Amino acid sequence: MNLENLKKFFGFPLDKKYKENVERELCNYLYHTGKIICIIIIISQLIMMISISARDGGPFATPRRQWYFCMYIILFCISLIFMLVFSYLWNKKKEHCTYYINLWVIYVTFFCLWGCVITLLDQLGGNDLSVFSYIMLTAAAFSVLKLGQSIIVFGGCFLFLNLLLPGIQTVSGNEFSNIVNTFFITSLAIFISTMLYRSRVFTYYDKMLIHQQYEEISHMNNLLNLKVMTDDLTKMNNRRYLEDVLQKKLKTHTKQEPITGMMIDIDYFKQFNDTYGHQKGDYCLQNIAKVILDFTNSENSHAIRYGGEEFFICLFNCDEENAKLKSEYLRKIIEYCNFERDDVPSKCVTVSIGVHTKKVEELITLNEFISYCDKALYIAKEQGRNRVEFY
Structure with a gap:
C-alpha cells in the first residue's frame, strides 16, 4: 500500500x-x-x-x-x-x-x-x-x-x-x-x-x-434541441422552432400588446444563384441572415429562416406605427450594406418585406398570421420589389 x-x-x-x-x-x-x-x-x-x-x-x-x-x-x-x-x-x-x-x-x-x-x-x-x-x-x-x-x-x-x-x-x-x-x-x-x-x-x-x-444530460439535450431548431447554413432558428416554440408562445401570450410579423424575401435570388452559383448564393444568405439577426437582438424579437431565400421575423409588443419604421429601417440596412451583384439595375442585393401587425383584440392562428405577411410580401413583389408593404 x-x-x-x-x-x-x-x-x-x-x-x-x-x-x-x-x-x-x-x-x-x-x-x-x-x-x-x-x-x-x-x-x-x-x-x-x-x-x-x-x-x-x-x-x-x-x-x-x-x-x-x-x-x-x-x-x-x-x-x-x-x-x-x-x-x-x-x-x-x-x-x-x-x-x-x-x-x-x-x-x-x-x-x-x-x-x-x-x-x-x-x-x-x-x-x-x-x-x-x-x-x-x-x-x-x-x-x-x-x-x-x-x-x-x-x-x-x-x-x-x-x-x-x-x-x-x-x-x-x-x-x-x-x-x-x-x-x-x-x-x-x-x-x-x-x-x-x-x-x-x-x-x-x-x-x-x-x-x-x-x-451533462440536460446540457446535451439543450444542445440537441438547439441543433434541431437551428438552420445549419445561417445559424438562425428554423421552421421547427417556428412550429414548436414560437407557436406555443403565441398561444400562451396573454399580454394586451400588438404583435408584428415580417416576411422577407431576397429579390431575384434564383437569378442570383443562376448567375453566380450556389456557393455565392449561400454566402449571400449568410450575409442577409447576419443583418437580420443583428436587427432582432432583443428577447421580444424572433428571427427564422422560413425556407430558401425567405426569412420570417416576429416582434412582440410592436404596433403598426413601429412596424412601419422598423421594416423600412431593415430594408434600408440591407440595401446600404451594398452586397454587390451586377445582374440587376440596383447593382446590390435588396429585399422585399411583407408586414402584418396583429391588433390587441385580434384572434388569429400562426398559419393565418404568416399567410397575411405572405400576402403583403406578394404585393411588395408585384409593386416592383425592394419595398415594404402591409396587409
Whole structure:
C-alpha cells in the first residue's frame, strides 16, 4: 500500500478533487444535526442539574456530588457556546467547511473526555462503565470522524480512562475486565464512526455524480434541441422552432400588446444563384441572415429562416406605427450594406418585406398570421420589389 492509498485509508477515501464538494455536504449535515444534538445535550444536562439540586443536601452535599454537578454545568455551557458559535460562523462563512469539521471534532473529543470523567466518578461508587459505553457509541453515531481521527479520539479516551482507573476504582480485581470491556466499546465506536463517515462520504459522492450527470444530460439535450431548431447554413432558428416554440408562445401570450410579423424575401435570388452559383448564393444568405439577426437582438424579437431565400421575423409588443419604421429601417440596412451583384439595375442585393401587425383584440392562428405577411410580401413583389408593404 503506497502513501496515497494509506492517506485514503485513514483519511478522505476519495480523490482530492471531490473533497471540497463532499465536505460542504458534510458541513451541511453537521450544521443541522449538530444543533439538534446540542439541544438534546443541553436539555438533558439541565434536567440532571435540577435533579441533583432537588436531592437531600443539594448539589454540594458531598465532594462526589459537587464533581457531578460541576461536570453537568461544564457540558451544559460548552454545548451552548458551541451551538451558538457554530451557528454564527456558519451564517457568516459557509465556505470554510474544513474549519467547521475540525471544530466539530474538537467538540466530540471534549464530549468523550467528559464521559470518561463521569465514568471515573461512577467508579468511586462501584464498577459502572455504562456512561463510557453510551457516550462513546453516541459520539460515534453522530460524528463524522475519519478512521485516523476516530483512532485518536476514541483511542485517546480509552488510554485516558484506563490510566486513571486503577487509582480510582473502589472494587479491586477488575482491572483486566475493565480494560477488555472498554477496549471492546472503543473498537466498536471506531468501527461505527468510520463506517458512518465513509457511508456519508460515498452517499454525497453518488449524489454529486448523479447531479453532475443530470446536468451533462440536460446540457446535451439543450444542445440537441438547439441543433434541431437551428438552420445549419445561417445559424438562425428554423421552421421547427417556428412550429414548436414560437407557436406555443403565441398561444400562451396573454399580454394586451400588438404583435408584428415580417416576411422577407431576397429579390431575384434564383437569378442570383443562376448567375453566380450556389456557393455565392449561400454566402449571400449568410450575409442577409447576419443583418437580420443583428436587427432582432432583443428577447421580444424572433428571427427564422422560413425556407430558401425567405426569412420570417416576429416582434412582440410592436404596433403598426413601429412596424412601419422598423421594416423600412431593415430594408434600408440591407440595401446600404451594398452586397454587390451586377445582374440587376440596383447593382446590390435588396429585399422585399411583407408586414402584418396583429391588433390587441385580434384572434388569429400562426398559419393565418404568416399567410397575411405572405400576402403583403406578394404585393411588395408585384409593386416592383425592394419595398415594404402591409396587409
